[in-house]
Amino acid sequence: MINSLQRIHWIAANTFLEAVRQKFFHALLLLSLALLGSSVFFQQFNFGSNELKFLTDFGFAAILFFGSILSIVLSTQLFFNELEDRTALTLLAKPVHKLEFLAGKFFGAYALMFCFTFALSLLLAVLLFWRETILISQLADGLADGRLIRYGDVFVFGLVQWLKFAVISAMTLFIGSFAQTNLFTIVVSFFALIICQLQYIAREAYVGIESSLARGILHLLGWIFPNFQIFNLGEQLVYPVEQPLALSTLAWLAAYAGSYSLAFLLLAQLNFRNREL
Amino acid sequence: MLLLLLGLARVMRPVEQRAQAALSAAQSDLALSQIEGTLGQGIILAVLGGFRTILADFSWIRLNAAWEQKAHGELDALIRLVTTLEPDSVYFWINSARMLAYDVPHWRIDAAGGASVLSATQQREIVEEQAQHAFALLARARQFHPLDSKLHLEVAQIYLIRLQDHAAAGEWFLQASQLPAAPYYAARRHADLLQLQGLNQQAYLFLKQLHQKLPDEDPYAQKNIVLERIQQLEASMQLPAGLR
Numbered sequence: 001m002i003n004s005l006q007r008i009h010w011i012a013a014n015t016f017l018e019a020v021r022q023k024f025f026h027a028l029l030l031l032s033l034a035l036l037g038s039s040v041f042f043q044q045f046n047f048g049s050n051e052l053k054f055l056t057d058f059g060f061a062a063i064l065f066f067g068s069i070l071s072i073v074l075s076t077q078l079f080f081n082e083l084e085d086r087t088a089l090t091l092l093a094k095p096v097h098k099l100e101f102l103a104g105k106f107f108g109a110y111a112l113m114f115c116f117t118f119a120l121s122l123l124l125a126v127l128l129f130w131r132e133t134i135l136i137s138q139l140a141d142g143l144a145d146g147r148l149i150r151y152g153d154v155f156v157f158g159l160v161q162w163l164k165f166a167v168i169s170a171m172t173l174f175i176g177s178f179a180q181t182n183l184f185t186i187v188v189s190f191f192a193l194i195i196c197q198l199q200y201i202a203r204e205a206y207v208g209i210e211s212s213l214a215r216g217i218l219h220l221l222g223w224i225f226p227n228f229q230i231f232n233l234g235e236q237l238v239y240p241v242e243q244p245l246a247l248s249t250l251a252w253l254a255a256y257a258g259s260y261s262l263a264f265l266l267l268a269q270l271n272f273r274n275r276e277l
Numbered sequence: 278m279l280l281l282l283l284g285l286a287r288v289m290r291p292v293e294q295r296a297q298a299a300l301s302a303a304q305s306d307l308a309l310s311q312i313e314g315t316l317g318q319g320i321i322l323a324v325l326g327g328f329r330t331i332l333a334d335f336s337w338i339r340l341n342a343a344w345e346q347k348a349h350g351e352l353d354a355l356i357r358l359v360t361t362l363e364p365d366s367v368y369f370w371i372n373s374a375r376m377l378a379y380d381v382p383h384w385r386i387d388a389a390g391g392a393s394v395l396s397a398t399q400q401r402e403i404v405e406e407q408a409q410h411a412f413a414l415l416a417r418a419r420q421f422h423p424l425d426s427k428l429h430l431e432v433a434q435i436y437l438i439r440l441q442d443h444a445a446a447g448e449w450f451l452q453a454s455q456l457p458a459a460p461y462y463a464a465r466r467h468a469d470l471l472q473l474q475g476l477n478q479q480a481y482l483f484l485k486q487l488h489q490k491l492p493d494e495d496p497y498a499q500k501n502i503v504l505e506r507i508q509q510l511e512a513s514m515q516l517p518a519g520l521r
Contacts, residue, residue, distance in 0.1 A: 050368045054334045057333075057334050058331060060330075064327055065328075222286075223283050223286035224283065227297070229327070235330065252295050
């Protein structure tokens with residue numbers, strides 16, 4: 001067991017180093033940071049203290065959007081690079097189980113997603129602190145009660161999205177385990193992401209559908225695909241609200257994300273076991 | 278494979294429902310049917326995909342552009358869009374109501390030829406009509422924020438500034454003052470408006486009750502100002518010393 005964990009750790013560490021060197025990661029990270037930095041131009045609109053809300057929404061959308069793209073593309077590239085370069089053959093010739101290989105790939109990409117999410121959350125927190133300080137000095141009446149923002153919640157949002165990225169990465173690896181090309185994996189993964197994001201709407205809709213077959217299919221889709229809507233907690237965070245986010249909700253989300261990630265990895269292993277490399 | 282996912286979904290359903298319940302309790306429902314015509318299909322996907330608040334923010338920026346261009350029709354559509362996308366933001370409701378009540382009447386009067394062409398009665402009708410639009414918007418806002426005094430204060434200000442209706446404005450200031458975390462000035466304004474209507478006795482009794490409830494240590498309560506007004510009313514009504 002310990003040897004297995006060590007092998008997973010080595011593969012993950014190697015995957016992380018390889019991922020950090022990916023040009024796509026550099027480009028997307030720079031783009032995300034630049035886009036987030038450009039959000040300070042909201043001050044041109046003179047929205048007063050509401051500018052902070054704009055900044056927060058913009059930052060959260062950037063983490064959500066770019067993080068989702070990076071999860072899919074990175075997981076696909078890291079997996080298929082090993083297959084196309086035939087390094088997977090060399091690795092699996094050693095006493096490395098295919099599940100260890102997949103787990104190592106997953107954790108390596110996931111560690112990089114942590115760095116990405118943390119970097120964006122940190123920049124957002126810094127920008128919010130800077131703008132709030134300026135607005136407090138400019139709008140003495142509007143911000144008379146002091147700081148509005150709970151800075152810890154910015155990182156809580158990042159953490160919640162990072163949990164979602166685990167499911168996305170695992171789902172991508174599952175799709176990659178039976179796909180023949182990385183383009184197919186990326187495209188199908190994006191469609192799966194959209195289904196996961198919107199399936200809560202389908203569930204509400206199938207209640208009213210007359211056709212039992214259609215209702216059954218939608219019901220089935222709702223059970224197979226995880227519900228990503230439950231990770232959209234931005235409105236409960238950062239600003240004082242009547243019902244702040246409970247710690248138990250975070251725990252439930254972590255359990256939900258962990259379970260689906262594990263399930264997709266196990267399914268990937270089932271496919272990968274019989275795959276000819 | 279399918280069975281594994283179905284089994285996992287069955288096990289995880291209570292977890293998902295708890296998280297969904299926590300999310301639904303804190304966020305207002307999206308009444309998409311009200312704005313479907315305004316949105317393209319791509320936008321609908323983005324809204325449902327978790328980008329609702331950022332789309333509301335960008336729509337607000339578009340709304341400000343329409344406001345600068347005095348595009349009345351586009352303004353109305355964007356107000357509906359923004360307040361439907363993000364009904365939890367009081368800022369959008371209040372500023373939209375202000376545009377409708379304070380700015381649009383002048384646009385309409387200018388579009389009809391200006392104050393020199395329209396009679397005072399016609400101008401007054403336009404102002405009242407727009408004020409009613411603003412009241413309707415703020416009434417919808419109160420469905421989402423029933424205990425937010427800022428919405429009541431906004432109604433009061435429109436009655437006072439645009440319609441010069443002291444009685445109605447005073448009533449709304451009173452309602453605002455009774456809500457949690459209401460600003461202290463709401464109650465004082467109610468008393469001021471009672472005096473403007475010549476209801477000095479009512480204003481006097483109200484201020485006396487108010488003075489007893491105000492905290493001593495909070496400078497915003499302006500307890501000394503309230504006391505001064507009570508004393509002024511006592512002098513103007515020439516109340517005997519025993520009744521003061």
